[in-house]
Amino acid sequence: MTNFPISRRMASRLMGTACALALLPITAAAQDKPVIGVSVADQRSLFYIAAVDGMRAAAEKAGYELNVQSASNNSRQQIDQINNLLVQQIGALIFISQGSTAAAAGVRAANDAGVPVVAVDQRPESGDGQLDTFIATDSVGAARELCTWLFDQIGNEGKIAVLQGVLGSTAEQQRSQGCNEAIEATPGIEVVATQAANWDENEAYRATQNILTSQPDIKAIFAQSDAMSLGAAKAARQAGRDDLISVGIDGFPTQLAAIREGLTQATMAQIPYRMGEMAVADAIRIMTGEGGDIPAEQYQDAVLITSENVGEFKPSDFYGPAADKM
Numbered sequence: 599m600t601n602f603p604i605s606r607r608m609a610s611r612l613m614g615t616a617c618a619l620a621l622l623p624i625t626a627a628a629q630d631k632p633v634i635g636v637s638v639a640d641q642r643s644l645f646y647i648a649a650v651d652g653m654r655a656a657a658e659k660a661g662y663e664l665n666v667q668s669a670s671n672n673s674r675q676q677i678d679q680i681n682n683l684l685v686q687q688i689g690a691l692i693f694i695s696q697g698s699t700a701a702a703a704g705v706r707a708a709n710d711a712g713v714p715v716v717a718v719d720q721r722p723e724s725g726d727g728q729l730d731t732f733i734a735t736d737s738v739g740a741a742r743e744l745c746t747w748l749f750d751q752i753g754n755e756g757k758i759a760v761l762q763g764v765l766g767s768t769a770e771q772q773r774s775q776g777c778n779e780a781i782e783a784t785p786g787i788e789v790v791a792t793q794a795a796n797w798d799e800n801e802a803y804r805a806t807q808n809i810l811t812s813q814p815d816i817k818a819i820f821a822q823s824d825a826m827s828l829g830a831a832k833a834a835r836q837a838g839r840d841d842l843i844s845v846g847i848d849g850f851p852t853q854l855a856a857i858r859e860g861l862t863q864a865t866m867a868q869i870p871y872r873m874g875e876m877a878v879a880d881a882i883r884i885m886t887g888e889g890g891d892i893p894a895e896q897y898q899d900a901v902l903i904t905s906e907n908v909g910e911f912k913p914s915d916f917y918g919p920a921a922d923k924m
Contacts, residue, residue, distance in 0.1 A: 632689025633663045634881050635713075637680050637704065639696040639720070641668040644850055645870045646694060648917040649718060652874025653692065655918070660882055669696050676700040677707075684711045690881035695720045702727065714884045716877045719870075721768050729894070730884055733873050736897035737769050740847055740866040741776025741822070743902055746783075747864060748818055748845050755786030756817040759809045761802050761826045762794045770794075773822040773847060790816060795826045802829030810837050817843065824848035824865055831862045849903065851913035851924045858908055866900035867911070871918035873898060 636653060638646050650666055657664045665683060669676030676696045683691065684707060691708045693715055695701035701720070705727030708715045714730040721732050748758075760777065763770040781787050791809045795801040802821060806829065809816065819834075819842065821827035827846025834842040846853055849867020856862040876896065883889040903911060913921035 631662050632885060633665050633686065634690050634692060634878065634885075635680075635683035635686070635688035636664055636666040636692045637676055637683065638666065638668050638694045639676070640671045644917060644921075645719070645848065645868065648870040648921065649694065649874035649877075651918045651920060652871035652876075653878050654874075655871075656875040656878035660878070662878070662882060664878075669700065671696055673697045673700040677703045680704040680707055684708060684713060688713060689885045690714045690716065692716045692718060692877045692881055693722070694718045695722050698722075705729065714881065714889075716881050716884070718873055718877050719768075730889065731880055731892050731894060731896060733876050733880070733896045734768075734898070735868045735873075735900055737772035737847070738776040738779070739897075740868075740900035741773040741820075742779050743776075743900075744845055744847060744864060744866045745777040745780035745820055747902060747904070748820060748843060749780060749784045749787050751843055751863070752817045753786075754784050757788045757790045757813060757815060758818045758820060759791040759793070759806075759813065759816050760789055761805060761819060761821040761830060762792065763797045763822045763826070765794050770822060777820055795821075795829070797823045797825055799825040799829035799832075802826035803833045804829075806830040806833035807837070810834065810839060810842075817841075819844050821846045824850040824853035824862075827862050827865070828852060828856055831856065835861065847900065849901065849913075849916045851917065851921050854903065854908055854911065854913060857903065857905055860905070864902065864904045867903050867916045868900050869898055869916050871914075871916065871921075 638650055641647055667679040673696050677700050691713050693704055701722030705715055705722045709727050717729050717732045719734050790813045793805045795805045819830045821830050824846035827844045831844040844862045845864040847866045849865050853865045880892050
């Protein structure tokens with residue numbers, strides 16, 4: 599059985615963005631700086647909460663004001679909020695879209711107003727709008743690495759199940775692609791059940807109960823989020839299947855705790871706090887005319903965390919200072 603601990607090179611690379619932000623110059627008096635508008639799908643998801651926390655920290659450090667609006671997962675509300683932000687003549691828009699409708703309308707409205715757009719996590723795919731940059735986790739790479747690790751744990755053969763997020767979402771598509779690439783490279787793996795559980799722990803619990811009834815000999819479950827991994831693991835434990843391996847993607851504090859106690863086995867930890875910092879840093883560079891070399895896409899590596907290395911990390915390494923208090 600091969601282990602895949604995080605390399606110190608990767609850890610150093612993950613810290614690079616945060617260190618670079620400290621060098622961001624302040625070139626104007628605070629009262630002369632434009633407000634940065636932030637439109638986020640919701641402020642219930644821990645990922646989005648951490649991303650906004652990172653944005654606030656970076657803006658405060660650089661002396662900029664943020665106007666943060668949460669759409670509570672309502673597309674119509676998000677479109678209205680973006681229009682209101684644009685009326686207030688914001689200098690840039692940081693956008694985490696709720697869905698394709700809000701994405702298309704929001705980006706187009708910002709483009710029409712001449713306001714640069716920095717998208718985070720969810721790529722606005724529809725419409726003809728233009729982004730200045732897109733910051734997100736490399737979900738394809740994360741899922742491929744996690745599934746490769748998972749398959750190794752079961753000897754690269756056997757039956758598995760897959761729990762998907764919201765079908766059609768950027769993350770669901772990319773995580774499906776990444777794991778499928780690992781499956782294609784491992785002929786001994788057979789996917790015998792695939793079910794959408796919409797990122798939700800309770801839905802994943804019920805889905806896993808059904809899967810274990812119809813496919814009692816599965817060896818593992820690849821869940822596309824930590825919440826679904828937790829739901830699957832709890833259903834497996836309730837069914838007396840403590841041998842079932844359950845993995846997810848996020849790096850939530852609850853998942854790190856579950857790995858420590860042996861309930862779940864692995865996660866790919868994202869870095870939303872630092873992605874929020876990056877979004878503000880890029881917005882400032884664009885507004886001050888220094889963003890010409892910002893890449894159109896900025897995919898961030900996730901970190902494989904297992905029982906082998908979970909003791910090396912704290913939740914705040916990924917989700918910001920507040921995460922250690924959860």
